[in-house]
Amino acid sequence: MPRQPTDTRERILSAASRLFYADGIRAVGVDAVAEKAGITKRTLYYHFRSKDDLIAACLEARDQPNLALFARWFDEAEGPLAARVENMFRRLARAARHPKWRGCGFLRTAAELASMPGHPAVRIGSAHKKRLEAWLEGKVAAEGIGNASLLARQIVLLLDGAFSVMLVHRDAAYVEAAGSAAATLVGAALARS
Structure with missing residues (x-):
């Protein structure tokens, strides 16, 4: 057939x-x-039509599975919001210890295409990161935390910073440290609410 x-x-x-x-x-x-x-x-x-279209299609295909993975990591942790956020980082650290781990494909692609900000793959990567941030904002807002958009952005900054530092040092302890910082931010935000 x-x-x-x-x-x-x-x-x-x-x-x-x-x-x-x-x-x-x-x-x-x-x-x-x-x-x-x-x-x-x-x-x-x-x-x-081109290699550029193929690159964009590859990232587009990774969008929903990656978002689902972070949602699963978040949901599998029990306890307060801080513990669920920190679990995403812990699970990322575990993944980063695998010898074939190469970091975030969206960030790596954006870095390789830094001189081409209009490239379709860069736009797809940006949209993916915005969707992750919006999803986190929803989780934060559901806890009644004021200025949920700022806290979600701070968590994403820690997450993407951890991805970047991991590529430099190949040490998952940086991801765990970022997770601890994210949990501290969440705890402080909850205390203010």
């Missing part, structure tokens, strides 16, 4: 995502993606 176009597209996205995450978007050419997906370069271009 012949493969359906969506199957081929998904194989391309899967291959590209693995290669881009492991080696970076600039280091990986479309030839390598086509080979990893088991297709021709012509087939790749049938599904994606």
Whole structure:
């Protein structure tokens, strides 16, 4: 039975995502993606007009799964808001200890495309980060904390800062320290409310 176009597209996205995450978007050419997906370069271009479109599609495909992962980490912790926020960082630290962990694909892509702020992948990464912040704002607001948007932004700054420092030091203790700082911020905000 012949493969359906969506199957081929998904194989391309899967291959590209693995290669881009492991080696970076600039280091990986479309030839390598086509080979990893088991297709021709012509087939790749049938599904994606350009490498830039492929990069954007890869990030778009990661958006909801990444948001769901943070929501799961948040929800699996019991206790007050501070403990649930800190658990996201603890779980991230555990993931960061895996030898194949390479950080946040959205941040890494934005860094590689820093000279191209209008690139579709940069816009997708920005939208993803805004959705994470909005989700956190909802969780904070549900606890009756005033200025939930500021606290959510502070947590995201700690989270993204932890991602960045991890790439430099390869030490998950930085993520745990950021989680502790986030829990302190949440505790202080709750005390003021």
